[in-house]
Amino acid sequence: KTYNDGNNTNKQAPVAADAWPVLGHLHLFGGSELPHKMLAAMADKYGPAFTMKFGMHRTLVVSNTQIVKECFTTNDTHFANRPSTKAFQLMTYDNESVAFTPYGPFWRELRKISTLKLLSNHRLQAIKDVRSSEVNVCFRELYSLWNTNESEGTNSNDQHQQQRPVLVDMKKWFEEVSNNVVIRVIVGKQNFGSKIVRGEGEALKYKKIMDEVLRLAGVSMLSDVAPLLGWLDHFQGHMSAMKRNAKEVDTMLSSWLEEHRRKRTSVGDNKGDNVEQDFMDVMLSIVEENKLSGHDNDTVIKATVMAMIMGGTDTTAVSLTWIVSLLMNNRQVLKKAREELDTHVGKDRQVDDSDLKNLTYLNAIVKETMRLYPLGALLERETKEDCEVGGFHVKGGTRLLVNVWKLQRDPNFWSNPTEFKPERFLTENANLDVGGQHFELLPFGAGRRVCPGVSFALQFMHLVLARLIHGFELETLMNADIDLTESTEGHVNHKATPLDLLITPRLDSKLYNY
Numbered sequence: 001k002t003y004n005d006g007n008n009t010n011k012q013a014p015v016a017a018d019a020w021p022v023l024g025h026l027h028l029f030g031g032s033e034l035p036h037k038m039l040a041a042m043a044d045k046y047g048p049a050f051t052m053k054f055g056m057h058r059t060l061v062v063s064n065t066q067i068v069k070e071c072f073t074t075n076d077t078h079f080a081n082r083p084s085t086k087a088f089q090l091m092t093y094d095n096e097s098v099a100f101t102p103y104g105p106f107w108r109e110l111r112k113i114s115t116l117k118l119l120s121n122h123r124l125q126a127i128k129d130v131r132s133s134e135v136n137v138c139f140r141e142l143y144s145l146w147n148t149n150e151s152e153g154t155n156s157n158d159q160h161q162q163q164r165p166v167l168v169d170m171k172k173w174f175e176e177v178s179n180n181v182v183i184r185v186i187v188g189k190q191n192f193g194s195k196i197v198r199g200e201g202e203a204l205k206y207k208k209i210m211d212e213v214l215r216l217a218g219v220s221m222l223s224d225v226a227p228l229l230g231w232l233d234h235f236q237g238h239m240s241a242m243k244r245n246a247k248e249v250d251t252m253l254s255s256w257l258e259e260h261r262r263k264r265t266s267v268g269d270n271k272g273d274n275v276e277q278d279f280m281d282v283m284l285s286i287v288e289e290n291k292l293s294g295h296d297n298d299t300v301i302k303a304t305v306m307a308m309i310m311g312g313t314d315t316t317a318v319s320l321t322w323i324v325s326l327l328m329n330n331r332q333v334l335k336k337a338r339e340e341l342d343t344h345v346g347k348d349r350q351v352d353d354s355d356l357k358n359l360t361y362l363n364a365i366v367k368e369t370m371r372l373y374p375l376g377a378l379l380e381r382e383t384k385e386d387c388e389v390g391g392f393h394v395k396g397g398t399r400l401l402v403n404v405w406k407l408q409r410d411p412n413f414w415s416n417p418t419e420f421k422p423e424r425f426l427t428e429n430a431n432l433d434v435g436g437q438h439f440e441l442l443p444f445g446a447g448r449r450v451c452p453g454v455s456f457a458l459q460f461m462h463l464v465l466a467r468l469i470h471g472f473e474l475e476t477l478m479n480a481d482i483d484l485t486e487s488t489e490g491h492v493n494h495k496a497t498p499l500d501l502l503i504t505p506r507l508d509s510k511l512y513n514y
């Protein structure tokens with residue numbers, strides 16, 4: 001099936017049937033079917049570019065590589081805006097945030113700061129040891145969970161004798177390790193994820209606030225789609241909950257900012273590559289040297305920190321959960337990944353950062369998981385001006401939904417698309433990476449607003465996975481398959497059910513002293 005092949009540029013993309021007055025096609029959503037799957041089925045009916053109405057928003061839904069490429073190359077400046085919602089407006093300073101502020105000089109300045117100062121390869125290299133030390137804390141804890149369990153069970157510390165595994169809630173553990181690393185490099189707080197687990201004051205408060213941000217970000221507000229009905233939102237109480245939580249977010253970030261200012265006055269401005277300089281310190285130096293015209297500096301710093309926390313914590317934890325879930329359901333892949341580690345690292349030491357470049361199979365596993373279970377299953381953008389997509393005329397004000405989930409399972413491009421086959425990235429698809437240049441594979445988005453955290457995320461996830469697979473035997477309860485049900489509640493496509501695994505160390509006990 002092709003899209004508009006003629007020269008008729010006034011031609012409009014097909015319009016999906018069953019639109020209701022005011023709500024448009026909204027009534028189709030909200031049932032048990034996931035939005036990306038429902039839109040994929042609609043694309044099979046209406047074609048790779050069709051329009052829908054989400055309340056008052058006319059929306060172009062695209063799911064074909066060629067058309068998506070056109071959106072992010074020829075039309076990239078048109079689609080460089082990301083629509084926001086009441087939740088993001090209220091709780092994430094969206095106008096001052098790199099993630100939502102409209103495309104223009106201010107966004108470009110924020111984006112430059114994010115890519116050149118916060119997330120550049122140079123800075124990632126500078127924070128390498130800090131990252132490792134935070135990862136180490138979690139592995140030490142994982143080992144000690146097993147060790148305590150083992151000595152309690154056998155009354156002896158004769159490790160590895162009985163190989164009695166310990167049951168671990170891996171979703172929670174991945175959240176812990178993500179929070180440890182991300183919060184440390186963004187605001188300098190040590191072992192923050194571990195403190196959440198232990199229920200320590202400030203960390204626990206942060207967790208409550210962020211959980212509420214994510215919960216409320218997933219709530220459908222009528223005012224986002226049908227302002228005429230927006231007054232009904234007040235009856236559901238979501239708006240007041242958002243305002244209340246927005247205040248909590250601001251109080252928390254303001255106090256962190258004050259702490260950073262106090263630290264600067266007492267120890268001076270730590271410019272350069274000081275490893276202990278976190279993102280908030282870097283932002284403080286930047287705004288002092290170069291005031292961001294027309295914007296309140298404190299708000300810009302808080303907004304950037306918030307964007308990085310939102311961008312970096314949940315996403316990496318959920319991705320790790322998907323990767324390990326798929327490994328558990330594909331034991332031959334897990335075995336091969338472990339063989340790769342034993343070959344390149346051996347069994348006499350732990351994996352470190354310098355090993356990661358040699359782990360090509362592990363790299364392929366990460367790509368293959370992100371292909372099958374993209375966190376951003378639907379990318380959302382908006383054009384202010386008229387443009388042309390796939391031979392169709394698109395009016396200014398139209399929103400764009402890219403169905404990444406469907407693209408990444410397109411049988412015209414991928415062989416056996418529903419099969420989990422990391423080998424494809426070593427053979428027929430070896431040239432593809434996830435950075436947004438290959439429009440068949442877009443787990444981090446594409447174009448001007450592609451995720452700036454790709455390298456940060458990949459380096460961190462590769463390290464955690466390599467350490468886990470190399471250092472521990474992993475088993476499921478009763479050897480059962482892991483349930484792979486997806487859920488789009490919150491802001492990413494996550495695994496709906498727990499990931500409980502039985503863990504046993506597989507290296508010499510001396511090596512777990514990280």
Ligand code: HEM
Pocket residue numbers: 082098099100111114307308309311312313315316319375376379380443444445446447448449450451452453454456457
């Ligand atoms: C596995 C982990 C991650 C995934 C799957 C992911 C995915 C994405 C996606 C799909 C987008 C939207 C891109 C688009 O519209 O084209 C995005 C944007 C963004 N991500 Fe990530 N991300 C991850 C990790 C991170 C990390 C670690 C950070 C920072 C520490 C980060 C910061 C951001 C920011 C700031 C944006 C907004 C960029 C803009 O609008 O200019 N992300 N991410």
